[in-house]
Amino acid sequence: MSKKTILFDLDGTLIDSTSAILDGFDAAFKAFNEPLQDHESIKALIGFPLDIAFEKLGVAKEKINEYINAYRSVYQKIYIEQTSLLPLAKESVYEASLFADLAVVTTKSSKFSKPLLSCLGIGEYFKVIIGRDDVINPKPHAEPILLALEKLSKSKKDAFMIGDTHLDIQAACNAKITPIAVSSGYESKESLAKFKIPIFDNTYKAIQHIKSIA
Structure with missing residues (x-):
């Protein structure tokens, strides 16, 4: 499989x-x-x-x-000193790495994202990191997601985007992959609910949901 x-x-x-x-x-x-x-x-x-x-x-x-x-x-x-992992983030990434290929798609510069993830102890789990400086059109455009899939040599089939804002959800929809929302960030659960997609309290619950999908 x-x-x-x-x-x-x-x-x-x-x-x-x-x-x-x-x-x-x-x-x-x-x-x-x-x-x-x-x-x-x-x-x-x-x-x-x-x-x-x-x-x-x-x-x-x-x-x-x-x-x-x-x-x-x-x-x-x-930024290194003043950034921390959200609760269960490390466990989420490790669990996800057991059954999926992982990448980061962010509007943060990859120049900052790569060393940050390494310092936080989770960089090794990501095969690809796509930042603002890697694309012409950032989220909500499909470009960063499509670039991540291309670099992973993966198709849109069984591909998921986990994020906390409408930018992540819209980017996933534009790229025609499955969006999953988490309410651990900067956009309210009420705002995210408008998209009528699964919303979880944290990434760990989101990963368990994805894992359960046949």
Whole structure:
């Protein structure tokens, strides 16, 4: 029997890097002497690529790259220390690796994602990591998922995407693979329920569900 394929989002699905992300945004706005943004507004944008998040926070398009550079100049110094695995994340990934080929599909840069996963002790389980810098069109576009499948040499059959936001779900639907939602992250269960797909409290329960599918 061929192995299933499971693609994981990162922030809010496997990891909690909220503190580092908020510090990065604060640093970016401070660098340009702009008022700091409300942290709840920023949290609502976690999962979006940085360029889109800054645009939604009112930064002029021509200045977005400068803000991203200011963000990353701080984020790269703190993200390892200020990121932790969500409860049962390590157990989830290990369990999934026993019956599936695993990859990460994130809007975070793969430059940061790869060393982060290694430091958190789960990098070895992922055959492929697709970040924002690997694609032209990030989630919710299908491109990052299709690229992950291509690099894994896997088809869409028995392929699943686990994530905590509508971006993950829509990307899975656009790529025509099976979306699975978790409510451990940044989007409410009520919002996720609109998609009428399975929603689980954490990735471990999601993995048990996928494992049970014949």
